[in-house]
Amino acid sequence: MPENLTRRQFIKALGLTGAGVTLASAAPALAAVSGDTRPGDVPYRYWWVKNVDQPTTEIDWAQMKRYSEWRTTRGSLKEYRGAEKDASYLNLQKENLLKFETEQRPGYTTKDFALKEAVGSGRPPFLFMGPQTASTPEERGVPRYEGSPEENARIVRVALRHMGAGTVGFVHLEPETTRKLVYDQEPSPGKKSNVFENIDIGYEDDQKRVIPEKAKYAIVFSVQMSQETMRYGPTQLGSLTTTLTYTRMWLILTQLHEFLRSMGYQSFGTSAVNGLGIYPAFAVLAGLGEMSRLNRVITPEYGPNARFTVLLTDLPLAPTKPIDFGVMRFCRDCKTCAEFCPSGALSMDRDPSWEVKGPWNNPGHKAYFEDSVKCRNYWNTCGTNCGICFAVCPYAANDEASLHNIVKGTIATTPLLNSLLVSADRQAFPATMGEPMKDPESWWRNENLAECGIDSRAGGRNI
Amino acid sequence: MLWLLVGIIIGGGAIWLIAKTRIVWYQYVLGILGVALLLFTLQNYLGFLAEMEGHAAGFSLLIMGLPGLVLALLAVVLPRLLNQRKSNNAD
Numbered sequence A: 001m002p003e004n005l006t007r008r009q010f011i012k013a014l015g016l017t018g019a020g021v022t023l024a025s026a027a028p029a030l031a032a033v034s035g036d037t038r039p040g041d042v043p044y045r046y047w048w049v050k051n052v053d054q055p056t057t058e059i060d061w062a063q064m065k066r067y068s069e070w071r072t073t074r075g076s077l078k079e080y081r082g083a084e085k086d087a088s089y090l091n092l093q094k095e096n097l098l099k100f101e102t103e104q105r106p107g108y109t110t111k112d113f114a115l116k117e118a119v120g121s122g123r124p125p126f127l128f129m130g131p132q133t134a135s136t137p138e139e140r141g142v143p144r145y146e147g148s149p150e151e152n153a154r155i156v157r158v159a160l161r162h163m164g165a166g167t168v169g170f171v172h173l174e175p176e177t178t179r180k181l182v183y184d185q186e187p188s189p190g191k192k193s194n195v196f197e198n199i200d201i202g203y204e205d206d207q208k209r210v211i212p213e214k215a216k217y218a219i220v221f222s223v224q225m226s227q228e229t230m231r232y233g234p235t236q237l238g239s240l241t242t243t244l245t246y247t248r249m250w251l252i253l254t255q256l257h258e259f260l261r262s263m264g265y266q267s268f269g270t271s272a273v274n275g276l277g278i279y280p281a282f283a284v285l286a287g288l289g290e291m292s293r294l295n296r297v298i299t300p301e302y303g304p305n306a307r308f309t310v311l312l313t314d315l316p317l318a319p320t321k322p323i324d325f326g327v328m329r330f331c332r333d334c335k336t337c338a339e340f341c342p343s344g345a346l347s348m349d350r351d352p353s354w355e356v357k358g359p360w361n362n363p364g365h366k367a368y369f370e371d372s373v374k375c376r377n378y379w380n381t382c383g384t385n386c387g388i389c390f391a392v393c394p395y396a397a398n399d400e401a402s403l404h405n406i407v408k409g410t411i412a413t414t415p416l417l418n419s420l421l422v423s424a425d426r427q428a429f430p431a432t433m434g435e436p437m438k439d440p441e442s443w444w445r446n447e448n449l450a451e452c453g454i455d456s457r458a459g460g461r462n463i
Numbered sequence B: 001m002l003w004l005l006v007g008i009i010i011g012g013g014a015i016w017l018i019a020k021t022r023i024v025w026y027q028y029v030l031g032i033l034g035v036a037l038l039l040f041t042l043q044n045y046l047g048f049l050a051e052m053e054g055h056a057a058g059f060s061l062l063i064m065g066l067p068g069l070v071l072a073l074l075a076v077v078l079p080r081l082l083n084q085r086k087s088n089n090a091d
Ligand code: SF4
Pocket: A340, A341, A342, A343, A344, A345, A346, A374, A375, A376, A378, A379, A385, A386, A387, A388, A389, A390
């Protein structure tokens, strides 16, 4: 039964049962009806999302060390596969992209290339402390904004939502635990150190980026990706799903920097793609989702189709709790992503493990670790990032059809029907190994597309 | 609007049936189950189409619409079949 159920969620739950068939009754939820958002809630959630004290991913904080971003395959792929192999894969990618565009292969036609190029343009530069162009309260001659941590959390959520973010949660940085999720060193080529010091104002020099200890509030937010275009991967059309999301995310991140500055507070963010910290871990601790066999986060609202980022600030913010909606239990029985992964990169083990697959994984948590090098090799082969595993995941669905919500509610309530639900999903959303789930040319014929390919009402919101 | 129209049609149909015909208890059970399943199918069918998932929409017609239709049809034809059998036995 949900621990914290808001009135809105309860009404939604009733609406669901009113639709006729639900395997997980909302009746017991009656006792849990509360007022609006409680501390610890990420608001506007379906009734089957349960707040928990510990995340569904086991973490051994004593074993966990701070990790350097450049050690991921984004920064050290050449080292992991060897210089010669690396050069030959990069060459293969170049040749294939030329071949596919020359052939005008669906999903790799000139219009697909052009759209990907276009949606990747116009990104603001990454700046550790943001552009710092917005006026501060001091400059305007007024005191800085002051509020309780709960009020501040609400205001940041509202602002972020208006900027285009999906869900928003908060984590407090503690030196022995959560602060270890901030990267020791930033991505290549800069590899600057992220350092915490007991100072008043943060700064950056040639060697390091210094974050004041008091900036211990992490704002974690998701940006929704298009469920639709993701279904066309592995192609340029499929891959522009993430390209567009990153463009939107960086714009939101920049605006958030300026919002906090204009309220009178400091903020510290990434200085490169995926920098600052381990976003999936922050997202799990903030209650935005659960880890999965993808070794990525699955959210209740957008399934795996979300990107995350983090900004640190000295504006006090009430933390949100991790959640459990059955994903880690479901992945034990599902394996759809791993079976359809063309490179065999994803774990086929029934249970998650403490054993990492390579130096691109950070030890200290129990996960379905992936062979990231195999995945990257496949990306070079198909010329672009692949995304098949995201597309085939049963959670990768919009929720217009009420069946999705019933299925997710059932998974969150009992693991007994997991295998049956996996089979039904594969029948309803068939996939072919190594192929896009849908014909990319059909997407270009549809002129009735959602803005940015996303549904801003996803996850049970009514706007 | 669609659901208002569907409600009016189902409500009107139900009133007419109850007023004009003699309904046996199991017809109520089969009829209500069948109509509920058909409504559920309609919502999901339209939902999947809105999600641009044509295959899933067709699949929902098969796995939910078909049983709903069978139940609703049984509600109509079962009394006739039973009557027919009764009169055959009487012969
Ligand atoms: S992106 Fe493609 S190759 Fe990589 S893990 Fe997913 S399915 Fe496998």
